[in-house]
Amino acid sequence: MSERKVLNKYYPPDFDPSKIPKLKLPKDRQYVVRLMAPFNMRCKTCGEYIYKGKKFNARKETVQNEVYLGLPIFRFYIKCTRCLAEITFKTDPENTDYTMEHGATRNFQAEKLLEEEEKRVQKEREEEELNNPMKVLENRTKDSKLEMEVLENLQELKELNQRQANVDFESMLKQYKDYEEERKRRELEEDETEMKAMLEQAQSRRFLEDSDSDEEAAQVPSRSLPKAKPTDILQEDSEPQSKKLKTESWERSVGKLNSKSQLAGLVTVKKQTPGSTTASGVGKRATLQSSDAGIWSSSLPAVTQPPSAARGSSLSLLGAYSDSEDSTSD
16 A cells, blocks of 8 residues: 655656646636735725725736736736625736726825826926926026025024024023922912911901900990999898898798888878877877787788788778778867
């Protein structure tokens, strides 16, 4: 059994390679190759953007009757990723690039268009100089003027760089830093002064309010209290406050013992006349009776009577007194 992988094949002695039939293939044969989009393009059918580097399974063929310096030009067929429309482009060995042929438009080729425009202008200028010698002189003068302007601008830039080279950036930065610190310090001082002014204003306002309230409090008791006399101290009780409290509680519970009658203010003593001796005696008797009644009433235990009863007893005494006066006058 022979080996599966061999490096040398067996050729018989009577082998003739010219007798092997050759396969005839058409010149425009297409191959399927795997490639990436060489530039950004946009589909004309659906407007889909196809970016550079996107991979496709493309068909490749050789362009007939187009050769650049013996180099063949190849054409590639791809399909849009959205609408499956066919897009074709081919190689451009002259400019080492690719050219768009059908189905899409190339994007972002402004630089290429600018280069093409410059080449076209240069070609037209060379053609004019070949046929017109005066045009050559004009172009030379324009070039010299342009060169002089460029040199002047370059000299100005050099002088500007020299002036900037003499500037000490460290000192400038230090000066700016000092300026910023001074500005911040001034702002802090202004803030502090403003805060102090506000605090002083608030304190003064508070002092004014306190003084007004004190004046009002002092004015109110001065109006209500009577004026004190120098002799009022002599009329004050010499007894201590505790003793006063004890006597008040005793009087409330037991009663008040005093020599004056409670109705002494209601009885008035009639003035004596030379002819009425009996009236004075009767009046004295009435006063003695009233005083004795006051003493006995105060010595008895405290019995609460209604105001109407007290008022009636006092009126009865007054009636008796008036009857006695009438009898004496008769």
